[in-house]
Amino acid sequence: MGCLFCNVLEKKVPADVVYEDEHALAFKDIRPVAPTHVLVIPKKHIAAIHDLTDADATTIGQVMIAAKKVAEQLGIHANGFRLVVNDGDEAGQTVHHIHVHVLGGRTMTWPPG
Numbered sequence: 001m002g003c004l005f006c007n008v009l010e011k012k013v014p015a016d017v018v019y020e021d022e023h024a025l026a027f028k029d030i031r032p033v034a035p036t037h038v039l040v041i042p043k044k045h046i047a048a049i050h051d052l053t054d055a056d057a058t059t060i061g062q063v064m065i066a067a068k069k070v071a072e073q074l075g076i077h078a079n080g081f082r083l084v085v086n087d088g089d090e091a092g093q094t095v096h097h098i099h100v101h102v103l104g105g106r107t108m109t110w111p112p113g
Helices: 004-009 054-073
Strands: 017-020 024-028 036-042 082-084 100-104
Touching: 004 024, 004 036, 017 036, 017 054, 024 054, 036 054, 054 100
Parallel strands: none
Antiparallel strands: 017 024, 024 036, 036 100, 082 100
């Protein structure tokens, strides 16, 4: 079946999409840890942060812009929100396709984990 998030992009796996543009797709996390929990993924498959190259700078920049737009669209931007990117198994990355967690709707604590 390949990469789960590539399958979401190809509409082989359903997702509750909240935002899409030519660079990124954003959908609700199926196991939310905050009232608002959305994943933003690039349409280009890149497994992890440690796999990025200089050629991916625009792609990752567009993902961050998409995350900002999602926060605005969902109304969590005014009070603050958290962006999380896990890199590798020990960091908690369970799907090996770069993704940004957009978390909001409650006060976040620190340290996160």
